[in-house]
Amino acid sequence: MNLPQPKHFRCKIVDGIARIAHDRPDRKNPFTFDSYAEMRDWFRALAYSDDVHAVVILPNGGNFSSGGDVHDIIGPLTRMTMKELLAFTRMTGDLVKAMIHCGKPIIAAVDGVCAGAGAIMAMASDLRISGPDTKVAFLFNKVGLAGCDMGACAMLPRIIGQGRAAELLYTGRNMRAEEGERWGFFNSVTSAEELEAAAIALAERIATGPTFANAMTKTMLAQEWNMSLDQAIEAEAQAQAICMQGQDFKRAYEAFIAKEKPVFEGD
16 A cells, blocks of 8 residues: 655655654644644554555654644634544544554654654654753643643553653653653664664664564554453464464574575565
8 A cells, every 4th residue: 555645744765664754843843733634644554554664753953843833733722612622632642543553663763842742752652762952841731731641641651650750741841861761761862963864773673674573563562551461471472373474484494594694574
């Protein structure tokens, strides 16, 4: 399935890696109603694309994303009915669901401002690399809203711990790069100049692996949240047995016998 060419964010696919970024650098890359919906639809379609094996979300103009646009989103929300508001909040949550269920590993290369929905998008990625001057803020309470937005109260504690997540969600303060790495939010911190290259190199490393098995790993990481330990072990037994029927498993064995590096083809 060919992915739709987006109008409201940047997207370039090279060698099986999709590089996407918000496209409003002059305003620190805020979301709009259109970009929310288009990103949701793009990630949904990604689940059916065999041409993309990993996604890198890049900053643009030195910033990742400032979250919902004050003029294009926040203002109109104050004039909406409850029905309209619920349709909006469900749509934003659907973006996170689409990222989780797209079947492709997602790497967020975070730099500069990463706030609100931008922080959520980084949180919903599988891996996160930061520049040294990044400021991550789940600042919903700064605008009079609860911290429970787009799955933050479920996902953030699993990444950095309950107490740390509670602090960020109650205060809306900035989490800086070094702190984020120490807490486990960021996998690594690199220079701003090397950030994009480091994220793409990691994506390339993942994309050259067994892509069907990687999709299975992503699926199980999401599904096992709701399982007991016994259920998780059984689910992983079934998932692994499925992967063992694949040709990549045989390719790895044959390469090992031949003392060669396996070349995976994703089947």
